[in-house]
Amino acid sequence: MSLLAHSLPALFAQAQAFTPPSGSEYMRILPELVLSVFGMIVMFVDPLLDENRSQKSLGTIALIGALAALASTFFTAQYPGSAFWNMVRVDGFSVFFHFLVIAIAAVVILSSYEYMAVQRIRAGEYYGLILFGTVGMCLMSSAVELVLIFIALEISSISTYVLAGFRRHEASSSESSLKYFLLGSFATAFFLYGVALMFGATGSTNIDAISHALHSGNVPVLAYVAVALMFVGLGFKVASAPFHVWTPDVYEGAPAPIVGLMSTGPKAAAFAVLLRVMFEINAPGRFWLIWVSAALSMTLGNLGALVQDNVKRLLAYSSIAHAGYLLIGFAVLRDFGTSTLGVSAAMFYTAAYAATNVGAFAVVSHFANAGEKYVTLEDYAGLGRRSPMLAATLAFFLMSLIGIPITGGFFAKFYVLSAALKADLVGLTIIGVLNSAVGAYYYLRIIVMMYMREPRGEVPVTSAPPATALAIAVCVLATLYLGVFPGRVLDLATQSASQLLRSATTIGATLPSSTGPAQ
Amino acid sequence: MAGAVNLLVQRHPINSALSLVVVMASLAGEYLLLGAEFVAAVQVIVYAGAIMVLFVFTVMLLNAGEEARSGGSRVAILLGIPGVVMGAVLVAWTLLHHSNTQAVSIGALPGDPRDIARLLFHDFLLPFEVTSILILIAIMGAVVLASRPEDIARHHHSQSTEKEAPEFVASGKER
């Protein structure tokens, strides 16, 4: 806080000396601004409120903030272009991810209402961290400068590190937090080293400039190493094999709504970064890297999930697998500009997966009850009989994860695989298709538990409070919408993907023979 | 470098911390050699000063003893270390043969703080501002995580007057 307060006057002082950012430039970070403002409001209001009522009201403030930010993305969308000396760029791509990430945050906030009350967690920091973390994720998707990407990445990471450890009376939660933190920092260091080498190889940290340099042909070996290191870091963030090992542990220990958040939000943002880093800069030699990583992720994720008994852990493995499917979309873009299919498919996948998974974790967190006691498969026995609606929604989400038609998950997989086939990636498609069949098994186990086993008496089933119900409903509707009318969202994704790729290609095309920006 | 190796070899965290300080100080020297005065200064102040103090403080606070010789991880030894060594060798090899960098003279870089400031508050204005959010988060996180759980319990349940502190936390503090 103090630092921010400190820097404001300085900012203005400096701003006078140079051309100040115009109003439209602020518009381009409007969602971030809104989120930060509301985050601060939450922080300010927290001590003022009566402790008993604070949870609800703080949550509501946070929710309003998220919704306002959501609305503001529409304004932002009106001002495409770069801002702040080429730090951020607003295009369809970034708007898409803004919208997605903020929507995720909003739903998570909504589904946290009940969780807060049940788990006795400090609400002020909780909601504040979610909002601030969302800022980081938003920035990740719009940043075109590695410095900013790095910082945004850290914002989102650090806030999730902390959020993961929020159930502080639980050893598992702090352990989850610790593991996430240490490994996350470890991976960040790799990413950073990659950035450093990229800087060394190209002399810039700006995506455009790097892209420029790398399009010129004659790519230095250093750049390869840099891409490798950056891939390690980002691969870790998106939990793709072989950098996935942290996922199950962390997801198991972290609070359930937060798992919903971190399995979707930061992941989506990290995918956005990965897209920028991999494609916009035309990372060399990426194809087999992604290919192998995708195949490994799917296989390891699905196989790992087969024998899990803890639902959160199971869903963690599933998220690894889904990262793998998503990476198929990445693998499609072997060459520049051939098609936008891969990118748009991947974007659609993130959206569909987010809608589904947030919803699934909302149900899980509601059902887990105080102290997250009921998270094993056995606890779900007979849920279909005792709480039909809850079970039905969870079943619906699981179907989406399996990839059954009329759910978003189906089209997500469908787009990714059809893009892969269009690019003649038959091998990868077959691996993906087989994996989705294997994956059906463990999702089915949950459904089987819910519907085909006798209920166990000792597990309490409470009806979902309005907020949770609303959150779940939103997710169901979103998943359904994506499953029945995927066209609009896909069009959007295709458009923004083509923007992304066009900007990348034009850079490459306009300077065919440049040898790099420096010297 | 010696410091770095020492960090690895030392088994007591305090010693490791001190050797890290040595590394950082010497790095500051390197920066000076490269002409990055500003960075060198910040290195000394932020790293050696602030961060390491934090470390030492934590070590003291938690009264960390010597590392026990636990079994360790086979994966880390069998897979990780060879991997790391291989990777390091490869990177080193690349750096040596493919970095096509010429030698730089000492103090080659105009590390003028004013230039840096200009860069910082103009080109990199946004990251700078965003950093504040980062710091804010860090503070919040630290507060939340480091505060004792019973505080929160009291914070949220002020009615319940008598609340036993979890015993192990208390004992941990007293030690």
Next chain:
Amino acid sequence: MNSESLSRIILTLVTFIPLAGSLLLLLIPRRDRDIKVFALVISLLSFVTSLHLPVHLHRNLAGFQFEIDKLWITSPNIHYHMGVDGVSVWLIVLTTFLTPLCVLISWTSIHERVKEFFILLLILETALIGVFTSLDLFLFYFFWEATLIPMALLIGMYGHGRRVYAAVKFFLYTMVASVFMLAAILWLYAKTGSFDFVTIQNAIRSGSVENFAAAAQWLFLGFFVAFAVKVPLFPLHTWLPDAHVEAPTAGSVLLAGVLLKMGTYGMLRFNLGLFPEQSRHNAPWIMVLALIGIIYGALVSLVQPNMKKLIAYSSVSHLGFVVLGIFSFTNAGLNGAVFVMLAHGVATGALFMLAGILYERRHTYEISDFGGLATPMPLYAAFFLFIVLASVGLPLLNGFIGEFLVLSGAFQARPIYGILGATGVIWSAGYLLWMYQRVFFGKVKHEVNKILPDLNVREKAALWPAAAMALLMGVAPILWLSSIDPAVQSALAPFAQLAAKVVGQ
């Protein structure tokens, strides 16, 4: 509404009436009786609506009728394209015909979660009809997968002993297989830019699909595996006995009656329709598998101690006839194959209903638990015998027509196929009559069986239509064949050309 304008939306109506009914059912309070009556009304309504199709079908036209084609999703070019020909019309009617009977037969055997049961049943009906109406590959796949869930849930929630195992096995088995079909569909889409069956068919026939020659065999297999598991073709059949034994009666009826036909329908429509050359090329081993299925299914059926399992294996045998007929590429064979599908649907559906009636009374399917039942339940025994005879393929009942045509077609294709297939005629008499003898003849062996009540009105209401249909189909198959034949002929047209080409060389 005049029939002209009704014809334009009839397929949508037929497909979605059950779904709409199931949604309404959600709103009905949990009074079991109301729910059952409502479900019955809905299923009857959809049956009556579906009758519009055969009545107004132009029998001499070969192409698709009652077509509806609306853009659904733009960017993968997915259409809401439905249409039927003389083959699918009857499969739809079969579905709508069996569903009310399923409702009736489940009236008292389902005690708890009644609402869910009928919702699932109606959803299943919609999905099944959808499979037969879709002309868009995507839509087809959509309905295809959509049948899985309600069926698996029906088995898993309302089944017997090892229901979970059976449900999971059913789900995974078919899921794994249909995933190959998805891959093939995706490939076709990637190369043709369309999911439309007719468009793709034309593209393939005109040879404008790049790389098709290299991929065709794999595409064929992709489709084929999905269908073969569903059929189920030997040796992919092991999910079937488990699923049948554990499924509730209505589930078994629809599973055997309609679900299995999805596979054979798919082979007819897609394998033959899209890949005639590959179909021809692969026909020998497929027919061998079908033959193995016929004989093997019958032999294994012969020794089953469990009534339902016996019927399940008999389905393997009967569906072998269908596959045999389809891949004979003869007019008689295909006509017969379609007819066997329908006949098997009615007869085996009725057999499962009968087994279910017995289960409701005695809670067992073990043949050894019965014996001499003809004494306490004469009417039941009469129905059972009638259906058994239909299933055995007695002339003038529905089983015979199809089997005869299939075998004669197979014989035309290659005599040895017809001869081996015809042995199935002997086996089916063997296992069914032996079972019948053990269950119904002799003295009543177990005291409990002496007081078993005969059929009640509701059960009669469920069985009469099935029995009447079995007879009607046997006596007047012309009603069916007259519309099946043109469809089959158009399906065979490319094969005639292929044959001509071979001869020409």
Next chain:
Amino acid sequence: MTPNPYLWLIPVLPLAGAAINGFFGRQSSKKAISTIALVFCGAPFGLALWIAFGFSSAAAPYYFDFAHWIRAGSFQADFSFYLDQLSLVMLLVVTGVGFLIHIYSVGYMWDDDGYYRFMSYMNLFMFFMLTLVLAKNYLLMFIGWEGVGLASYLLIGYWFTKDSAAAAGKKAFIVNRIGDFGFLIALFLIIRHFGSLDFTAVFDKIQPLQPETTGAGLLTSIGLLLMVGAAGKSAQIPLYVWLPDAMEGPTPVSALIHAATMVTAGVYMVARSHVIFERAPGALMVVAIVGALTALFAATIGIAQTDIKKVLAYSTISQLGYMFMACGVAAFSAGIFHLMTHAFFKGLLFLAAGSVIHGIGGEQDMRKMGGLRQYMPWTFLTMGIATLAIAGIPPLAGFWSKDEILWKAYNASWVYWLIGIVTAFITSFYMFRLLYMTFFGDYRGAATVNSHPHNDHGHGPGEPHESPWGMLDPLVILAVLSVVGGFAGYGNRFEHFLAPVFQAGVAELAQEAAGTGTEHLLMGASIFVALLGWGLAYLLYYRLPQLPARIATNLGSLYRAVANKYYVDELYAILFVQPVVDGSATILWKGVDEGVIDATVNNSADSARHVSDNLRHMQSGNLRSYAGWVAAGGAVVIAYMIWMGVR
């Protein structure tokens, strides 16, 4: 051909009767049931007579297309009926004998609980049998063919609470199915090569073909396969095994189905297909050999049977063998002639046997009969006539038809004749044996009657008594027919009547007709052996009743083999039934299905889970291991990328 609009009524009327009795019989009175059954069975008989009076040997066949049935592509088979001289003979036999047996059944089955069911089944049988006879194409014939099988199944297993009856019904059906298998394949061959199943269409195409001289040509194959079907239905070697068991059914059933009508369907079918057989000498020879062997083989078994109905059953098989032998030597009209006379006297024999069984309270074992002559004189009288007829004593019906066959057989080969004459001798012997054991001597059954509460008939114990006149009337009528029926063949009148049907055959036979001297000689021989058999039976079973037992013990194993029907049933069980059942259970079901296929499926699932279980150890929970994975993965990635870069 002349269209005849009433033709379709002949089969359909009994069907209506069956339906009425089947659906409403349970609620109606027995009188109403009987009325309906008799009316709907008698009406076709009347119709058939009416048609017959307008039909001469020169008349063109009648036909009637009733409705379309199957049309698939170029293939079609319709409900169309056809009447020529051949089918007219069959029609009269079936409706006439059938009607008589219906009348008989009213009395015989009156007390049975399932009376309506029985009558309904009987009418149903009539429907199918008439369809078989009147069919204009093979497929419609096949309907009747299978349908009579069904009716036979239902009626054999009529007393279904008796396990042996149920098993016998099933056995009959399945064995028939084996025959039908051959029939079906034959149909497929015909479709494949002639594109139709219509008699006229097919025969028109075959007519111009030359006889196949050697080897197995198309027509030979068709003929052989048709013979397989006929062997199943008409109980020829090797498919005869069901017929003796079929005696588990009520006696009228045995009379109607298993003696007079259904079992002759095979003969009718072969005769109907004479166009094919005439052009397939190989097939024809097989028919003759099978017929001859069956005749002899079944006759020998008949000697040692003690169950009165079993004796008649084997006798039926043997006589059917005769008919096939006739067909096999291309003497189709002789075969049909014998078919007709056989229907009279064998129907009569069964009915009389039924009367006996009825009269003594359900006993079928001849060893427990004897001396019934005085208790039931009418039964004795009629049965005596029938026995004389079947033994071939002139001038009764059996003599004429048998003699005709033997003469034709001799013309083909003396071997056939020899077998025929030996069989005639044995037939005469066992039939008189039956007569003596049943009606002569002292009554041996009184004491043991009680122990058979429900064998054939639930009449209970008591004195042997004569049957009511309702049952005796048919016996008398049939006895008259058995006496005079043979004169239809006098002077080859029967053959001439059928001449339009068997044109080609008659022409050939007329040429080779040698001198009548040989014919008379052979006639004498057959009369001689008939009398010889009678004498032997008289000797053994009337004069010296102890002798048979002694002979039996002396012959030892040979006698046991004959008495146990040469263990053929057991042999079949060991060779076919058990291997199939056990093999299916152990090898196919438990072995292949559960052991291999399902195990593969489950194993692959298990192994996936196993892999998964192993994989989870990657997740040791140890932070440093995780870092190790990341670092190792990173190293690989770096190595790969450097390789890419340097390349």
Next chain:
Amino acid sequence: MVPLTYYLLLSGILFTCGVLGFLIKRNIITIFMSIELMLNGVNLSFVAFAAHWHALSGQVFVFFVMVVAAAEAAVGLAIIIAVYRTRETLNVDQVNLLKL
């Protein structure tokens, strides 16, 4: 004149030491220190490359890295404290509640 490569090598060695430290050390705090060591290694690279390209942005990057490192340190040490509270150990090998 020191060849740039030496700086880079040094930074690489520092980084490697950090990674090794992460893998070898058992005390959580020390592991954390290893991460700091890695970051320092990176920083050196940045400065060296900045010198190479004559671009100040590298130095600015270093500045940001330091800020992030500080933030991480604060959070990280707080997490360590939290873990210590619940588990009473600083040995990573004993922090393995969540596994398999």
